[in-house]
Amino acid sequence: MGGSRGGLAGQLGGLVRAQPRASLGLPMLLLGTYFFYCLTGSCEPLPPAAPERPEEQAAAGGRAGPGSRRFPQAIIVGVKKGGTRALLEFLRAHPAVRALGAEPHFFDRGYEKGLRWYRNLMPRTLEGQITMEKTPSYFVTKEAPKRIYNMSRDTKLIVVVRNPVTRAISDYTQTLSKNPTIPSFQALAFKNVSTGLIDTTWSAVRIGIYAKHLDNWLQYFPLSKFLFVSGERLVSDPAGEMGRVQDFLGLKRVVTDKHFYFNETKGFPCLKKPEGSSRPRCLGKSKGRPHPKIHGQVIQRLQEFYRPFNMKFYQMTGQDFGWD
């Protein structure tokens, strides 16, 4: 008996003695987990949640809307001045697409804020809906492919491309509108006007060397993850190009020619019923603005400069964009 009482006491004693170890061990484990969590950048304070759409707020009686915030399954990664805003707005007319309106610039300028911060920016989606965002500068950001791959290797990537010469002029037009005292287009485009040497360090020129940038992306993503949208066809045949985009995203072809009309004043296709509105709407004044007149010889020289890069790009993508 005594032995068994001793045994019981011993067992109890063992438990009692074991307790301080357990009570120290658990906080240590929690602390360790927390530090590991912080090291991965996940414990930073979250930004305010993305604003809900009015109809979501109403449906939830003024509280946070239904659905959940997810990482985008598809991103419009480029190119600047390619027609990325038009594509995003056309996609938003699809009920299964929820897209962030502003450009988050997460994978180029805001990566240190962490993936949770990024996800929290996204609009809420319901089952069957996809989340999207567009930031055209990702296409020329060295680190972007790796960062997006680390978020999800299944991310679908859309690139809207446009004749690199027209794209460069469009880019210059935008800079000029913000700063009217900048040098002329030709002064910036050439290193030496008399020899016709192009200045490839000027971003308006560099962005248009699509083959070089695509090469960087192909180190991480196979070609099957990309869709290349023709910026020219997005203007001349928006419904046709949108058909390809919806197929690529695995969506029903809901956005069709019935959604568009050509606005003569704007000189561009516009949506009959944009997202959240029953009235027709064209893109803003900064989209589709007149370009300054550039000398024919300057355009020709640039066209020559881009030709080999364009050929390489057609070869890489298996698509002839008809710029040459």
Ligand SMILES: Nc1ncnc2c1ncn2[C@@H]1O[C@H](COP(=O)(O)OS(=O)(=O)O)[C@@H](OP(=O)(O)O)[C@H]1O
């Ligand atoms: N439907 C429609 N309406 C208006 N504009 C249209 C449309 N479709 C394509 N585009 C072309 O989009 C060009 C701007 O491209 P982005 O939206 O990619 O520019 S940005 O990088 O986001 O600043 C813009 O370039 P600019 O013409 O130089 O202004 C347009 O040519």
